[in-house]
Amino acid sequence: MTPASLPTSWRSVLPHLDEPLPPDRSPEATAGGSDTGVSVNLPFTLVRQSTQNREFWDIPAEVLDAYRSFRPTPLWRARRFEEAVGARVPIYVKYEGGNISGSHKLNTAIAQAYYYAKAGVRELVTGTGAGQWGTALAAACAMFGLRCRVFMVGTSLQRKPYRGTLMRTLGATVHASPSDLTDVAARTGGGVNSLALAIGEAVEYAGRTEGAAFCIGSGETYSILHQSVIGLEAIEQLAGLEAEVDSVVGCVGAGSNFGGLALPFFAEAAATGTACPRLVAAESSTTPKLSRGVYAYDKTDATGVSPMEAMYTIGSTYPIPDSHSAGLRFHGAAKVISAMRHRDQVTARAVGQVEALEAGQVFTRSEMVLPAPESGHALAVAAQLASDGGSSRGVVACVSGHGYLDLSAYQQLADGELSNEPPAEQALDAAMDRLQPVPGLAIAGSGHGA
CATH class of the missing domain: 3.40.50.1100 (Rossmann fold)
Structure with missing residues (x-):
């Protein structure tokens, strides 16, 4: 494991995007009415963190003091996992499960x-x-x-x-x-x-x-900004190992741990004029918003009164099949992740819960760390990229949480009781057909798969 210093600033990707994020809209404005902007009940600092093209934000002293109890988090080369999955290039993992919540959250x-x-x-x-x-x-x-x-x-x-x-x-x-x-x-x-x-x-x-x-x-721009400590530490730790990676992987519910790891790599590449690694979002096959969804305005919750956001989505009305990857069972992706997906700055792969838990099982036996089912999706994609030629130099993946409270899922895997529940095609199409496209942009769909 490689030591790192605790970042004293969060790093925003917003100054490095080609265009501003599409504004939020009220439910009544999706057909062309007035914008609502960010919800007014937010503290003003969170509003500014979501909207200003400022790259570095000082982390308050009280927050830093709290971070010091569990950050920096470890990064290591998972050599035994590499051997177990037949990797041709190194796989590095950034582990976020070592705090009271058991996750990056x-x-x-x-x-x-x-x-x-x-x-x-x-x-x-x-x-x-x-x-x-x-x-x-x-x-x-x-x-x-x-x-x-x-x-x-x-x-x-x-x-x-x-x-x-x-x-x-x-x-x-x-x-x-x-x-x-x-x-x-x-x-x-x-x-x-x-x-x-x-x-x-x-x-x-x-x-x-x-x-x-x-x-x-998870989905809000300010929450992804706060997660940038993951990627900032990882960049320093990889440099300490003199390691190069050309793929960065995280699982995606709405996108906070993926964004936290991946977007600092994007910002660093943009700031230095260097090539950016491939940023790969691993999602659940039950909820394939980034690999099969549409770029449209959709609700973030079931009330219908919150601002509508521009996102890759399979539709908030779609009945998502049940699975053990509950943290990934959200119909849409964060608006910053979605905007980058639309510009092909982010790619996506969907993984079934069986493959995810199998990857988690292999990781447990090889690295002696039990990952959450959600993190198993990232490990499955990292193993694919490292073994099938998708990466030529190396992969870094976020193990976003531990799986000690998910042992029933691993028990079902061991008992042969798990299966992958595919999306209901007709219901999926119906849910997406109801959506309003983001104005002025062509809707991208499955043609953008990784």
Whole structure:
């Protein structure tokens, strides 16, 4: 493992994009009405971090102090994993699972809790899929003296009850979604289990509760900025090893750990005039927004009142098949990741849960680290690139979290009970047909696959 210094600034990719990100729109404006911009309940610093073409943002001292308990995180060459998968080039892994939340999510949770506390908010409310984000926010709220309320996708909470226990231990109130607390859940009839619904419940609850604010951990531009510590450390660590990579891989739900690792490589290449490595997003085959989706305006949650964002999406109305990769079961990708995808600055590969967990199993046996199912998608793609000629110099992948609360998935794999649930083609087409294209841009689809 190679040491690194803790970054004292986050690095934004926005100054290095060819065009500004398409503005958000109100639901009524998707056919050409007025823009809404960033949600007004955000602390002003988060608004500026999402919109200004400023490359470096100083990390507040209080956030740095919190980071020091678990950062820098380790990066190493996974030699035994290379041998196990028949790699022809080196595979390096950046491990983000060694903190209380067990994932990269704590990087932005700490930052957001700090800014919301400074703004006078007393309670943060959120939705979570696999539970890493809910756990991270619960921990961050405990650090800064805030109350925390989490709506967790019900099927995930059933599979991972100890995620709920950990969040409650950290002081959070946890509800299985759909719950009986919100109108948006009541309108579904109780039969929907999705991250969009859990987020929708959190949006509704926060909107009617004094002193509360909705908080999200993955898709927003500011959350990806906070995750840039991953890539900044990785660049320094690879330089310390005198290692070169031409592929950077992370799994994608909305895009925070992928963006956190990959976008600093893009910014560094743009700033220095050097070639950028290939940036490869590994997604779930149940939710193939970047490999099969369309670039369009879509809802980020199930309420229908939040701003519409320009994203690669398979449609917020699409009934996503169930899988153990709950953190990847979000219908759309972050707007900055989507804009780069549309310009072919990012590529994507979809992976089934069986292949992802098999890669995770191999990694566990070879590297003695148990990855989360979501991270198994990144490892599967890294193994493909390193062994099939997709990379000529080396691959670095983000192992975004540990899998100790996902052992039921590995047990099902061992028992031969897992299968890959393919998307329902007719429903997928119907969900995407309802969407409004991003104005002035051709819609790119599966022709952009990696």
